[in-house]
Amino acid sequence: MIISSTEENYLKAIYKLAKIQPKGISTKSIGELLKIKSPTVSDMLKKLSDKKLIKYEKYKGVELTSKGESLALLVIRKHRLWETFLVEKLEFKWDEVHEMAEQLEHIRSKELVNRLDKFLGNPKFDPHGDPIPNNEGKIEIRYDDTLDQIKTNAEVIVVGVKDHTKEFLNYLDKSGIQLGSKLKVVERISYDGSIEIQNSSKKKLHLSAQVIKNIVVKNAN
Amino acid sequence: MIISSTEENYLKAIYKLAKIQPKGISTKSIGELLKIKSPTVSDMLKKLSDKKLIKYEKYKGVELTSKGESLALLVIRKHRLWETFLVEKLEFKWDEVHEMAEQLEHIRSKELVNRLDKFLGNPKFDPHGDPIPNNEGKIEIRYDDTLDQIKTNAEVIVVGVKDHTKEFLNYLDKSGIQLGSKLKVVERISYDGSIEIQNSSKKKLHLSAQVIKNIVVKNAN
DNA sequence: TAAATAGATTAGACAAGTCTAAATAATATA
DNA sequence: TATATTATTTAGACTTGTCTAATCTATTTA
Ligand SMILES: [Mn+2]
Ligand SMILES: [Mn+2]
Ligand SMILES: [Mn+2]
Ligand SMILES: [Mn+2]
Numbered sequence: 001m002i003i004s005s006t007e008e009n010y011l012k013a014i015y016k017l018a019k020i021q022p023k024g025i026s027t028k029s030i031g032e033l034l035k036i037k038s039p040t041v042s043d044m045l046k047k048l049s050d051k052k053l054i055k056y057e058k059y060k061g062v063e064l065t066s067k068g069e070s071l072a073l074l075v076i077r078k079h080r081l082w083e084t085f086l087v088e089k090l091e092f093k094w095d096e097v098h099e100m101a102e103q104l105e106h107i108r109s110k111e112l113v114n115r116l117d118k119f120l121g122n123p124k125f126d127p128h129g130d131p132i133p134n135n136e137g138k139i140e141i142r143y144d145d146t147l148d149q150i151k152t153n154a155e156v157i158v159v160g161v162k163d164h165t166k167e168f169l170n171y172l173d174k175s176g177i178q179l180g181s182k183l184k185v186v187e188r189i190s191y192d193g194s195i196e197i198q199n200s201s202k203k204k205l206h207l208s209a210q211v212i213k214n215i216v217v218k219n220a221n
Numbered sequence: 222m223i224i225s226s227t228e229e230n231y232l233k234a235i236y237k238l239a240k241i242q243p244k245g246i247s248t249k250s251i252g253e254l255l256k257i258k259s260p261t262v263s264d265m266l267k268k269l270s271d272k273k274l275i276k277y278e279k280y281k282g283v284e285l286t287s288k289g290e291s292l293a294l295l296v297i298r299k300h301r302l303w304e305t306f307l308v309e310k311l312e313f314k315w316d317e318v319h320e321m322a323e324q325l326e327h328i329r330s331k332e333l334v335n336r337l338d339k340f341l342g343n344p345k346f347d348p349h350g351d352p353i354p355n356n357e358g359k360i361e362i363r364y365d366d367t368l369d370q371i372k373t374n375a376e377v378i379v380v381g382v383k384d385h386t387k388e389f390l391n392y393l394d395k396s397g398i399q400l401g402s403k404l405k406v407v408e409r410i411s412y413d414g415s416i417e418i419q420n421s422s423k424k425k426l427h428l429s430a431q432v433i434k435n436i437v438v439k440n441a442n
Numbered sequence: 443t444a445a446a447t448a449g450a451t452t453a454g455a456c457a458a459g460t461c462t463a464a465a466t467a468a469t470a471t472a
Numbered sequence: 473t474a475t476a477t478t479a480t481t482t483a484g485a486c487t488t489g490t491c492t493a494a495t496c497t498a499t500t501t502a
Contacts, residue, residue, distance in 0.1 A: 006489065027450055040490055042451055047488095059450060059497060090336040103328045109321050115311040227459065248480060261460055263481055268458095280467060280480060444502090451496070458488090465482070472475080 001051060005106040008075045009034060010044050011053060014064055015072035024061025073137035074113075079105035080126035080133075081116050087127040088120060094127040094178075095169035128169075129160020129179055129216055147183070147212035148193065155184045160216035168214060175205055182220055222272060226327040229296045230255060231265050232274060235285055236293035245282025294358040295334075300326035301347035301354075302337050308348040309341060315348040315399075316390035349390075350381020350400055350437055368404070368433035369414065376405045381437035389435060396426055403441055 003011075013033045017025045031041045049056040053068035064072060082104035086097040114135060117123075124140065125131055133139040142159070150156055158181040161169065172178065176199060186204065187196040193209030207215075224232075234254045238246045252262045270277040274289035285293060303325035307318040335356060338344075345361060346352055354360040363380070371377055379402040382390065393399065397420060407425065408417040414430030428436075 004488080028448090036489090037491065038450065039452080039492080043489080086333075090333070090340055092332075092336070096332075100328065100330050100333055103330075104325075107321065107324045109324075111313075111317075112307075112311070112321055115313070119311055225458080249478090257459090258461065259480065260462080260482080264459080445500100446502090447498100447500075449496100449498075451494100453494075454492090456489105456491075458490105459486105460488105461484100461486075463483085463485105465480100467480070468478080470475100470477070472473100 003051075003053075003071060007044070007048060007051075007053070008071065008106060010041075010048060011064065011068055011072040012075045012079075014054065014062060015069060015076070018064060023063065025063065026061055030062075070137050073133045073139065075105050076139075077133040077135075077137075078107070078113050080130055081113060081120065081123070083126045083128070084120050084123050084132070085116060088123075093169075093173070095166045095173070097127065098164055125160070127179070128164055129158075142216075142218075144216050144218045147185075147195070147197075147207070147215040147217050148209060150185050150217065152185050152188055155182065155220040156217035157182050157220045158215060159218050161214055162216060163214040168211075171211070172215075175207075176203075177215070183217070224272075224274075224292060228265070228269060228272075228274070229292065229327060231262075231269060232285065232289050232293040233296045233300075235275065235283060236290060236297070239285060244284065246284065247282055251283075291358050294354045294360065296326050297360075298354040298356075298358075299328070299334050301351055302334060302341065302344070304347045304349070305341050305344050305353070306337060309344075314390075314394070316387045316394070318348065319385055346381070348400070349385055350379075363437075363439075365437050365439045368406075368416070368418075368428070368436040368438050369430060371406050371438065373406050373409055376403065376441040377438035378403050378441045379436060380439050382435055383437060384435040389432075392432070393436075396428075397424075398436070404438070 010030065013030050014025055017029050017033065021029075027038050027041045027045065030036075030045075031038045034041075045054065045056050045062055048054045048068070049062075052065055053071065055063045055065055079101045083097045083101045086092040086100060087094060092100075117132075117135070123132055131140045131142060144159055145156075146162065147156070158177060158179055160179070161172070163169075177183070182200045184198045185195055186198050189195065193212075195207055195212055197205050197207060199205065231251065234251050235246050238250050238254065242250075248259050248262045248266065251257075251266075252259045255262075266275065266277050266283055269275045269289070270283075273286055274292065276284045276286055300322045304318045304322045307313040307321060308315055313321075338353075338356070344353055352361045352363060365380055366377075367383065368377070379398060379400055381400070382393070384390075398404070403421045405419045406416055407419050410416065414433075416428055416433055418426050418428060420426065
């Protein structure tokens with residue numbers, strides 16, 4: 001069965017929404033994520049349902065079938081492997097790769113993605129710290145905290161970001177924060193939820209609530 | 222101006238046909254190359270003409286404008302660079318890469334193609350010996366002979382192929398012929414235009430007229 | 443629980459890219 | 473040169489993916 005790029009994008013969107021709200025993904029939320037109007041989404045849901053890629057009942061929301069989930073995971077695998085290639089091999093910065101990966105993720109070839117994986121040394125995470133599903137669609141889910149949940153004086157290492165926009169990633173670059181950065185929470189300002197941190201070279205930095213909830217960290221043991 | 226993948230394929234086809242028959246490329250020949258029916262081609266020619274990518278007069282055939290030629294060359298550049306990547310980096314064989322490159326050639330990013338070029342060491346030729354246009358669309362045209370034009374006892378090196386099908390490339394593989402192979406023409410059989418060759422390890426091989434006209438060689442000095 | 447609101451679906455339209463059948467133009471041939 | 477053949481274009485239709493406007497359903501709230 002042939003799956004179009006458009007259909008792949010819907011499956012990926014449903015997969016992503018399901019990670020936040022497992023049951024009954026709404027037409028509206030899919031439309032918002034893909035920047036497509038609801039009636040268009042409605043039509044596509046019928047089509048994906050006919051292809052047995054989703055479970056769909058009118059007005060009841062939608063859920064991926066296991067076939068649909070596998071396909072979504074394959075698209076995500078390709079997206080993240082290509083992003084890794086672009087950063088590791090072609091020396092792009094982490095804020096530059098998403099758009100290219102949005103195109104590359106639709107290249108059809110089982111063999112290509114597996115060779116690419118091998119060429120990159122079977123990476124487990126992409127340049128934004130997101131896990132790369134393996135060839136069987138298995139994905140390592142990491143239960144790490146975001147920086148806003150960290151106690152004062154705790155030391156942590158940056159392992160990912162939740163916001164992938166150019167603006168956010170650029171802001172982190174300018175602040176000298178990247179994957180692997182070691183940070184210490186010096187002070188929490190309860191008034192606005194912001195924090196004061198110190199980096200490994202003792203430099204202090206003030207980060208807003210908005211920013212720290214998008215930085216994923218693990219304990220620096 | 223946005224050029225769709227479909228439009229890119231038409232431009233590439235016209236470019237390729239123009240190398241054989243510079244003036245007045247026919248609707249029919251484009252259709253045959255792209256496996257698309259003539260009326261569809263006719264429609265597209267109007268569209269490409271409106272976009273000033275081709276010069277087109279009804280019933281008079283078609284010609285690329287310089288804008289159209291630049292775009293065609295960019296697509297060819299991308300195709301050949303990706304093929305080189307697939308063979309050099311991902312270890313695909315030369316008969317396995319064309320279909321993937323047909324998809325990859327449409328990835329939109331000026332920066333990506335130039336970084337890829339650099340990553341590959343600015344290769345001048347692709348895995349089939351075809352020249353890779355540079356960033357300005359300049360292409361090195363090589364005036365090499367095909368093996369059927371070589372005198373008896375001359376020694377040559379294989380620098381390209383004219384038939385890119387899996388079947389032909391596979392046949393060459395099985396015969397131990399690849400880019401860089403050194404061959405000596407031992408005998409020409411005038412009856413059927415076939416030849417007897419000797420490879421660098423003195424092994425003899427009989428090649429049909431059909432085969433040798435698709436092998437591009439240069440003199441082995 | 444009845445009305446208001448939000449969300450979802452249906453209806454009808456459009457663009458891109460494709461097709462077949464019919465009409466027309468150009469070219470070859472008798 | 474008149475006719476036959478071939479190539480091209482026009483006409484009309486279909487599919488995919490999108491939209492807006494209208495209608496229907498579900499949920500919230502007074
Ligand atoms: Mn991305
Ligand atoms: Mn990513
Ligand atoms: Mn090719
Ligand atoms: Mn090639």
